[in-house]
Amino acid sequence: MTAYESKVLIDSSVWIKYFKEGDRKLETLISEDLISTNELILTEIVPVLLKQKQEELVDLLMTIDCIPLKINWMLLRQYQLINLNNGINKVGIPDLIILQQVIETKVSFFSLDDHFRLMNKHLIFDLVSDQPDL
Numbered sequence: 001m002t003a004y005e006s007k008v009l010i011d012s013s014v015w016i017k018y019f020k021e022g023d024r025k026l027e028t029l030i031s032e033d034l035i036s037t038n039e040l041i042l043t044e045i046v047p048v049l050l051k052q053k054q055e056e057l058v059d060l061l062m063t064i065d066c067i068p069l070k071i072n073w074m075l076l077r078q079y080q081l082i083n084l085n086n087g088i089n090k091v092g093i094p095d096l097i098i099l100q101q102v103i104e105t106k107v108s109f110f111s112l113d114d115h116f117r118l119m120n121k122h123l124i125f126d127l128v129s130d131q132p133d134l
Contacts, residue, residue, distance in 0.1 A: 007036040007065060008128055009102060011111035012044040019049075019057075025128070026110070036065040038101060040094055067105055075100055079123065088118045099123065 008029050018026050029035050042061065049058050076096040083091050095115050102109040102125045109116065110128035120127045 006034065007067075008034050008108040008110050009036050009038065009067065009098070010041070010064075011098070011109065011113060011116075012041050013112040014110050015041075015045050015061075017112060029110070036067050036107060037061070038067045038069055038098070040069060040097055042066070044094070067101060067107065069097065069101060070104070071097055072100060072104075079119075082122055083119060086118075086122050088115065088122075091115050091119070099125065102126075 010026065010029070014023060014026055017023055026035075046058050046061065049055075049061075076093065079096050079099055080091060083089070095113065098109070099116070099119060101107070103123065106126075108126040108128050116127055
């Protein structure tokens with residue numbers, strides 16, 4: 001098991017919801033020190049936070065375990081072809097990069113983005129649900 005297999009990569013969609021209204025599942029993951037990020041996700045959220053003068057929040061985000069990105073363009077093209085063949089259109093390159101990282105590092109992924117729910121039907125990865133535990 002790698003160091004990342006026990007962590008959960010938190011998508012920008014989850015962070016945005018958390019900053020606006022909170023999220024109990026993310027609170028639990030934070031308290032259990034199970035969260036991780038990557039430079040792509042940080043790049044999606046940090047500039048907005050800096051514009052809003054949220055420097056302390058940015059400082060906290062920068063302390064989260066950051067999984068290095070290693071982009072495999074051929075694999076991204078294969079994932080996109082699988083998506084298109086299954087009617088999953090308009091998946092952006094950033095989402096494909098995140099998908100590749102999630103699959104290769106075997107990290108769980110917490111996202112509210114519908115593209116990932118659709119892709120999870122055809123590509124194997126651990127997608128954390130935003131639904132309460134039953």
